[in-house]
Amino acid sequence: xxxxYNIAIDGPAGAGKxxxxxxxxxxxxxxxxxxxxxxxxxxxxxDRQGIGMDDEEGISRAxxxxxxxxxxxxxxxxxxxNGEDVSGLIRTEEVGHLASACSVYAAVRQKLLSLxxxxxxxxxxxxxxxxxxxxxxxNAQTKxxxxxxxxVRTRRRCGELLEKGRQSDPAQIEEEIRARDYRxxxxxxxxxxQAEDAVLLDSSSMTVDQVIRxxxxxxxxxxxxxxxxxx
Numbered sequence: 001x002x003x004x005y006n007i008a009i010d011g012p013a014g015a016g017k018x019x020x021x022x023x024x025x026x027x028x029x030x031x032x033x034x035x036x037x038x039x040x041x042x043x044x045x046x047d048r049q050g051i052g053m054d055d056e057e058g059i060s061r062a063x064x065x066x067x068x069x070x071x072x073x074x075x076x077x078x079x080x081x082n083g084e085d086v087s088g089l090i091r092t093e094e095v096g097h098l099a100s101a102c103s104v105y106a107a108v109r110q111k112l113l114s115l116x117x118x119x120x121x122x123x124x125x126x127x128x129x130x131x132x133x134x135x136x137x138x139n140a141q142t143k144x145x146x147x148x149x150x151x152v153r154t155r156r157r158c159g160e161l162l163e164k165g166r167q168s169d170p171a172q173i174e175e176e177i178r179a180r181d182y183r184x185x186x187x188x189x190x191x192x193x194q195a196e197d198a199v200l201l202d203s204s205s206m207t208v209d210q211v212i213r214x215x216x217x218x219x220x221x222x223x224x225x226x227x228x229x230x231x
Contacts, residue, residue, distance in 0.1 A: 014153030043098030
């Protein structure tokens with residue numbers, strides 16, 4: 001049996017990583033591992049327990065009480081936190097900030113790292129996050145750093161919220177994105193950065209299909225079998 005093929009997609013919040021990774025996984029028949037959802041579930045747990053994001057000792061202690069798994073039902077990803085399906089609870093802006101804040105702690109990252117690596121060792125996977133190519137899957141055959149301008153990411157996020165029937169303040173969303181970028185890029189543990197062997201893709205003026213085609217083209221250069229590509 002051939003070795004598992006891994007694609008790592010890193011980049012800042014709002015660059016479209018999850019959308020691209022999901023679509024790409026479906027096209028290639030890979031398993032999409034939503035690492036961001038895992039961190040969001042961690043953040044949700046700490047918040048429910050009343051543990052502040054500045055309480056590193058409390059967070060580290062609580063990690064032992066957390067069980068997170070990802071399963072698919074009819075092609076839809078479900079995130080399970082200690083036996084509870086929290087898929088619909090972890091997609092808020094607030095939980096996104098909790099995920100970013102708690103991800104700076106070594107205990108949180110270590111909690112999820114072994115599970116992610118074990119899956120990637122035996123399965124063709126696509127993972128997206130902040131440190132997949134640099135830390136989680138340093139040996140991934142294809143690494144992509146997907147970005148977009150702050151203005152474009154703000155516009156996309158406001159559009160997503162509007163589709164959900166929620167009004168938003170573009171200035172506030174932009175401020176939150178800039179703050180999250182700074183925190184992710186300047187955290188002490190596994191900061192967001194482009195891996196040396198990653199391909200930079202700026203999606204500001206690209207469609208989803210164009211980004212997917214670009215990533216597939218790069219993967220083909222790096223050993224992905226053309227037989228894997230359908231449609």
